[in-house]
Amino acid sequence: MASTRSLHxxxxxxxxxxxxxxxxxxxxxxxxxIAATSAKRRPLVVGDTYDRAAIMAAACAAARNxxxxxxxxWGEALSVTLKATWSLAKAARAAKAH
Structure with missing residues (x-):
């Protein structure tokens, strides 16, 4: 006989x-x-490559805030701001490609 399993x-x-x-x-x-401040001063994407120094600088400045x-x-703050910065950089790179 097959056993039955209840599901809640x-x-x-x-x-x-x-x-x-x-x-x-x-x-x-x-x-x-980041979009309002750091990314406008120093672009996150140069040509078709990411500017990792600009990404890290923008993330560190935003992490303090x-x-x-x-x-x-500090690790939690940097993690959050790096995720935000990389998402902006990826969006900027995709916008330049089209």
Missing amino acids: WSLAMKEIAATRTHRPAGLLAARGL HQARYGGT
């Missing part, structure tokens, strides 16, 4: 929601700050 949909949906990646606090604010606003460690 509410528990299953909660587990699915828990496994999804959540946006870290301040990611959108960091992206806006992020850490002051949201607290947390």
Whole structure:
């Protein structure tokens, strides 16, 4: 005889929601700050290559602001701002390609 397994949909949906990646606090604010300040002073993409020094400089400047606003460690702040900076750089590179 085959064994039956009961499924509780509410528990299953909660587990699915828990496994999804959540946006870290301040990611959108960091992206806006970088787009408004650092990325305009020094472009993140030169030609068709990423300017890694400009990306790191923009992320470090935004990380100081992020850490002051949201607290947390330097590593957490730098992680959030690097994600935001790289997303802006990728968007800039895609915009230049078209």
